[in-house]
Amino acid sequence: NAGVTQTPKFQVLKTGQSMTLQCAQDMNHNSMYWYRQDPGMGLRLIYYSASEGTTDKGEVPNGYNVSRLNKREFSLRLESAAPSQTSVYFCASSEAGGVGSPLHFGNGTRLTVT
């Protein structure tokens, strides 16, 4: 049982380049999330998808777009990368979107923008 799978694990981009971070879960969860983790700042929510077909902004959505491709997959796109987007990105899923549904995280994508 793979859980939440993120690709790639590492990526280096130049300022202005674009890329898509991929996330897939095999737990038949309804809700999926993208977080970024920066030193001293914990995890901050970028976007989430409460259910297939819906997406909503989180705390730090600027510079990002998302696509809930189907129930399993939720991608995060950086259209024009900036050094401020250097971070570790985590995808997560939960069975339901209500309060109290535990999040299951992937192992992260470490992104460096030069």
Next chain:
Amino acid sequence: GENVEQHPSTLSVQEGDSAVIKCTYSDSASNYFPWYKQELGKGPQLIIDIRSNVGEKKDQRIAVTLNKTAKHFSLHITETQPEDSAVYFCAAATTGTASKLTFGTGTRLQVTL
């Protein structure tokens, strides 16, 4: 919105001692408080959670306490072991239709032999 503060940022204890990590939150409407453990190179993993209708919850060597009046909650680890070394995050959830957790800034726990 919700703001979660976590202390200390680093904590070193000797094997067998207890460790306590404390968090405060600002939104009195929050009613779900999970704790996550993150090992090096991995994503966070839920270790215990508590809801606002409960004051304390235990799971073997781990316990969480909640004081809604003071708006703070704590993680207690007893008889610490080297494998407890990790970064721990507290979080609080706003009510609503999605688990939009607000995380604390993390505590790096080191258990020394």
